[in-house]
Amino acid sequence: MRHLTLTLLLGAALVSIAPADRSLAATPPDAFVQAMTIDDIISLDPAEIFEFSGAEYGAQVYDRLITYPVDDVEDIQGHVAESWEISEDGKTYVFQIRDGITFHSGNPLTAEDVAFSLRRVVELDMSPAFILTQFGFSADNVEEKIRATGPLEVTIEVDQAYAPTFFLYCLTAGVGSVVDKELVMANEVDGDLGYAWLKTNSAGSGPFSLRAWRPNESLTLDSNPDYWKGAPAMTRVITRHIAEAATQQLLLEQGDIDVARNLGPDQVAALEGNADIEVKAVPKGALYYLGLNQKNEYLAKPEVRQALKYLVPYQELADTVLKGAAEVHQAFLPKGFLGALEETPFSLDVERAKELLAEAGLPDGFSVTMDVRSISPVTEMAQAIQAVWAEAGIELELIPGDGAQTLTKYRARNHDIYIGRWGPDYQDPHTNADTFARNPDNSDDAQSKPLAWRNAWDIPEMTAMADAAVLERDAAERAAMYIEIQKLHQETSPFVIMFQDIETIAERTNVEGTIWGPSFDDNRYWQITKN
Amino acid sequence: MLGHANALVKLAATLALTFFGLLLVTFLIGRVVPIDPVLAAVGDRASAAVYERARIEMGLDLPLWQQFLIYVQKVLTGDFGQSVLTAQPVLSDIARVFPATLELATVATFLGVLFGVPMGVIAAVHQGRWPDQVIRLLGLIGYSVPIFWLGLVALLVFYAKLQIVPGPGRLDIFYDDLVPWVTGVLLIDAALARNWIVWQNALSHLVLPSAILGYFSLAYISRMTRSLMLEQLRQEYILTARVKGLSETRVIWRHALGNTAVPLITVIALSYANLLEGSVLTEIIFAWPGLGFYITNSLLSADMNAVLGGTIVVGSVFIAINLLSDVLYRTLDPRAR
Numbered sequence: 001m002r003h004l005t006l007t008l009l010l011g012a013a014l015v016s017i018a019p020a021d022r023s024l025a026a027t028p029p030d031a032f033v034q035a036m037t038i039d040d041i042i043s044l045d046p047a048e049i050f051e052f053s054g055a056e057y058g059a060q061v062y063d064r065l066i067t068y069p070v071d072d073v074e075d076i077q078g079h080v081a082e083s084w085e086i087s088e089d090g091k092t093y094v095f096q097i098r099d100g101i102t103f104h105s106g107n108p109l110t111a112e113d114v115a116f117s118l119r120r121v122v123e124l125d126m127s128p129a130f131i132l133t134q135f136g137f138s139a140d141n142v143e144e145k146i147r148a149t150g151p152l153e154v155t156i157e158v159d160q161a162y163a164p165t166f167f168l169y170c171l172t173a174g175v176g177s178v179v180d181k182e183l184v185m186a187n188e189v190d191g192d193l194g195y196a197w198l199k200t201n202s203a204g205s206g207p208f209s210l211r212a213w214r215p216n217e218s219l220t221l222d223s224n225p226d227y228w229k230g231a232p233a234m235t236r237v238i239t240r241h242i243a244e245a246a247t248q249q250l251l252l253e254q255g256d257i258d259v260a261r262n263l264g265p266d267q268v269a270a271l272e273g274n275a276d277i278e279v280k281a282v283p284k285g286a287l288y289y290l291g292l293n294q295k296n297e298y299l300a301k302p303e304v305r306q307a308l309k310y311l312v313p314y315q316e317l318a319d320t321v322l323k324g325a326a327e328v329h330q331a332f333l334p335k336g337f338l339g340a341l342e343e344t345p346f347s348l349d350v351e352r353a354k355e356l357l358a359e360a361g362l363p364d365g366f367s368v369t370m371d372v373r374s375i376s377p378v379t380e381m382a383q384a385i386q387a388v389w390a391e392a393g394i395e396l397e398l399i400p401g402d403g404a405q406t407l408t409k410y411r412a413r414n415h416d417i418y419i420g421r422w423g424p425d426y427q428d429p430h431t432n433a434d435t436f437a438r439n440p441d442n443s444d445d446a447q448s449k450p451l452a453w454r455n456a457w458d459i460p461e462m463t464a465m466a467d468a469a470v471l472e473r474d475a476a477e478r479a480a481m482y483i484e485i486q487k488l489h490q491e492t493s494p495f496v497i498m499f500q501d502i503e504t505i506a507e508r509t510n511v512e513g514t515i516w517g518p519s520f521d522d523n524r525y526w527q528i529t530k531n
Numbered sequence: 532m533l534g535h536a537n538a539l540v541k542l543a544a545t546l547a548l549t550f551f552g553l554l555l556v557t558f559l560i561g562r563v564v565p566i567d568p569v570l571a572a573v574g575d576r577a578s579a580a581v582y583e584r585a586r587i588e589m590g591l592d593l594p595l596w597q598q599f600l601i602y603v604q605k606v607l608t609g610d611f612g613q614s615v616l617t618a619q620p621v622l623s624d625i626a627r628v629f630p631a632t633l634e635l636a637t638v639a640t641f642l643g644v645l646f647g648v649p650m651g652v653i654a655a656v657h658q659g660r661w662p663d664q665v666i667r668l669l670g671l672i673g674y675s676v677p678i679f680w681l682g683l684v685a686l687l688v689f690y691a692k693l694q695i696v697p698g699p700g701r702l703d704i705f706y707d708d709l710v711p712w713v714t715g716v717l718l719i720d721a722a723l724a725r726n727w728i729v730w731q732n733a734l735s736h737l738v739l740p741s742a743i744l745g746y747f748s749l750a751y752i753s754r755m756t757r758s759l760m761l762e763q764l765r766q767e768y769i770l771t772a773r774v775k776g777l778s779e780t781r782v783i784w785r786h787a788l789g790n791t792a793v794p795l796i797t798v799i800a801l802s803y804a805n806l807l808e809g810s811v812l813t814e815i816i817f818a819w820p821g822l823g824f825y826i827t828n829s830l831l832s833a834d835m836n837a838v839l840g841g842t843i844v845v846g847s848v849f850i851a852i853n854l855l856s857d858v859l860y861r862t863l864d865p866r867a868r
Contacts, residue, residue, distance in 0.1 A: 033704055125580070200618065250699075404833055405564070405565055407570060425576060
């Protein structure tokens, strides 16, 4: 027995090594610390960044040519560009670059840096390059299409007279980031335009510079005291990768972090009534939708597509499963976009759905499968839908899978129904019209494979309508065209668009000045202060 | 002499074959899972041209056997390729994550042995009576309660409520990067830098996760010790020793326990090796950037270079620990000399 006592004593001694004085953990007053899942980052090069966390990083470190205020996205403003002019024929844009901006390296930012950065995106041709190349740039012609025509003047020629808003919005995306040409080219290896180096380093002029990136672990930024719009109050920003939502909640409650970014409805509910923590709901551009593969004989019937739109418990899901993480939205342009259609004509109506199924010649329903990513809240949404469909006689089999797995199947058009989440690539309405309402080639080996293609929806007329909207130079007229396309889309498409995402962000109340915008690259840290 | 050389050749051949089999099986599994590795590399939004270029760069347009051959060739020259997820060479990724797991597993195993072995002995001595029942119950809980639940509850109690241990992570955020990276094992690096504040912080962060993992291995080690001890206590030499008038303490802790040392080492080695693979759930809950977390993440994204690299490391560790326990076995057991 003596030995048991001894071991227990030893154990107690070991535990007591831990410092007992941990009553009030707090982050330093000049540092901002947040917990967030950042395992999606694969590159820190603005010519390659295309993931949520990466986009947010890029927005802190790089300045872009133009921008918009997060509370009024229609107000396009100059940023690195002071002003611009558009030629009569609508094909030439001349930008005047702001004088006096310097990169973190100390190099001055010039027109040559801007032209180089844009050309570099086209020449590297990574995932987000299409945002620029859709204006007719290619590696062969970009030297003459995008060029510095003065020390502080950049001239860009596009191939058609597009709606100016379309081109300008595309320049507000991450590919419009200005990189330090001299620094990047000093790190070039085998003509890679500094690609290998910039993947894990920074060469920007923004309010912060990269200090350290440890994949799946942390991302640390240092402030740029010489930022041209004023030095940030936070000298350091640390983003820690915390995969588990419950762990994020604990850290936030203890004050070990200032902001938690990935709390679920359960955690948010648990924080209610905590005076030290404020929960913010920020509408994001991502949509939850069902994609109905038109290769399936049942789903190809217009009445069935219509019936399924009446078979989603929209409001119930928003109130219970999603609990503030999303709101009902039924058109392909999210709220906050030019021309977004906010009408929600569909609600749960099993009787109406049954009538439509009878009209389709399927009074007894049918069997169908749905590929579901095994993550919350997608799984719960799918289960709720499954229960409702059973009431209308539709036997829905859920096939759970990991993200990459379900996506592989979806992209090969081997699914029946796919429950997905889609976020816009840039702030212009064309980004979603291009994928939900355009399908130039429905053949199996098509060059471009938008969501309409993935669901084998052949729509030459709607494709033409979307193409016309891109060329309309009057903004009001253009918005009206998108409304028209969305109405038609809402009634006929094989997309059951259900919800628009709301990002839930929990902040400690001593933090002020965070900016959370409609997309991840609208989130900004540079005005953050702490009391 | 000849027999010795023969044994060595045999051992080397077995090792090579084991490695080759390990590579082949992992490689094939990686290729048959219905996940598109190109997708993980370029993302869902990439254009057809970008996608195709990446596919060719990754060598995925070649026949399967050729892909495997190229991979084996590269591995033999020490090139494990790049991870798609982190954009870093797999070797440097593993060098970064493995020390975290090593540190956690070592401390956990130390705790498991420190408490598990005496508990097993006590249970065996008091077989069927209350100390045995209590220890059995403790072991049962450690073995059957899901470790992620245990981890979360422990965090809630000791970190959130009692505030006697720090939160998740290997260090408080502001001790990051204070000591130079030498081994990656923070306790060693901090000691080398004579930075005792960081050392204490690292230790305090280790307490909770290593206690949870240690409890888990304690459960296993104490059960095994108990049954090994029971076997010994029935032997005639124990009776002889008692008849000789040796003290009960000496009989139990010296004679009986001494004779269980050899099989016990195998048990401990195995449980250590298991922990070295990385305990995925513990690592997630405690935001511990270790090997298990790394491999799982890579697997879910079909990041095959990373998965294969990780598998080779885990395989090597297993083989090394087996060899080590073999050597210990030989030195401790006079019959095996």
